[in-house]
Amino acid sequence: MKEVNSRSGGSFLVCTLAVQLVLCWSEVYTSDITKRCGLVSESKSERTILERLEPLAHKNFSVVTKGKTDSYTYTFQLCGEAAGFAEAGVVQVDNSNPSKPTIIGRFNATRAFGGSDWVMLIYEKGDAYDGHCSKEKRKAIVMISCDSKKVMGELEVVLEDRDRDHDCFYLFELDSSAVCPVVPSQLSTGSIIVIIGLCLLAVYLIGGFLYQRLIVGAKGMEQFPNYAFWVEVGNLTADGCDFVCRSRNREEAPAYRGVAAEPLEDEPEERDDHLLPM
Numbered sequence: 001m002k003e004v005n006s007r008s009g010g011s012f013l014v015c016t017l018a019v020q021l022v023l024c025w026s027e028v029y030t031s032d033i034t035k036r037c038g039l040v041s042e043s044k045s046e047r048t049i050l051e052r053l054e055p056l057a058h059k060n061f062s063v064v065t066k067g068k069t070d071s072y073t074y075t076f077q078l079c080g081e082a083a084g085f086a087e088a089g090v091v092q093v094d095n096s097n098p099s100k101p102t103i104i105g106r107f108n109a110t111r112a113f114g115g116s117d118w119v120m121l122i123y124e125k126g127d128a129y130d131g132h133c134s135k136e137k138r139k140a141i142v143m144i145s146c147d148s149k150k151v152m153g154e155l156e157v158v159l160e161d162r163d164r165d166h167d168c169f170y171l172f173e174l175d176s177s178a179v180c181p182v183v184p185s186q187l188s189t190g191s192i193i194v195i196i197g198l199c200l201l202a203v204y205l206i207g208g209f210l211y212q213r214l215i216v217g218a219k220g221m222e223q224f225p226n227y228a229f230w231v232e233v234g235n236l237t238a239d240g241c242d243f244v245c246r247s248r249n250r251e252e253a254p255a256y257r258g259v260a261a262e263p264l265e266d267e268p269e270e271r272d273d274h275l276l277p278m
Contacts, residue, residue: 033057037079038108040124049114053078053121053144055178061155063172064095071095076142076155076172078121079107089123090140090170103127104170105140117146119179133168140170147175 034050034057060083062075073093075083082088089107094100105123113120126138147153153175162168187195208225212218221227 034079036107037110037112040109040111046110046112049112049119050079050110052114052119053176053178055151056144056176059152061152061174063155063157065157074104074155074157074170074172076140076174077107079110090126090142090172092170102138104138114179116181117179119144129162129168132162134165136166136168138170139168140172142172142174144174144176144179146177146180148177148180150175151177 034047034054037050039046056078058080060075060077062073062083064071064073071094073095074090075088075093076090077083077088079089082091083093083101085091085101085103087106087108088101088103089110090104092102092104094102104126106125107123109123109125111122111124113122121142121144123140123142124137126140128137129135143158156173158171158173160168160170204225209223212223212225212227218227224230
């Protein structure tokens, strides 16, 4: 019997340690994902901005655009291989020839800028243009805006600006609550008083009900705490409302007694002469 208990205890201990290790590994892996982004110019402020985007980690955001004769799929991933392509932060795939992807920007050449409710992520050192923009390397700009209703929104292609000699770029938009400012919840004095009152009322009702049922042994409506008192309060309230709100006279007028029309007959005069001594 002791051997069985020791085995059970050992198995429980092993399971507990395994769960803790998995949780610790998951936490470290999630918190370190943005460190995979290589900043063009290492900066603590940019690292802080990247950390705000942690909820978007480990997910590919894709969008398909269709023209008259062509169709492209764009995929973005935060500090990871977009669509599984090495070093690709944003990748473009020609749906007519998916075997030859075009890397628009690499996550090892990242810039990050942010405000109170937005973050602009720039992936540089993409594949070079063939005949546009002086054949310089492509660049992807992902504008992430605050939307408190969406943890992870849909990726949208805004434009591809390649009709210039330098600094051409692809612009994308994405909505997410990850970049929304943290608004501290502040309760007013009235709200606090109401909450305290409701809590006290709940304690009174539940505690009184349990006392009446378990200690006193009450049944039915008598389980309600101070039932007799509240019934009397209800009656008194009803009487007070009736007294204030109704206007009828509560003092009844004395009943009217009519006078008989026939004259009263004179009662025969009683003589007491016979009682006098002779």
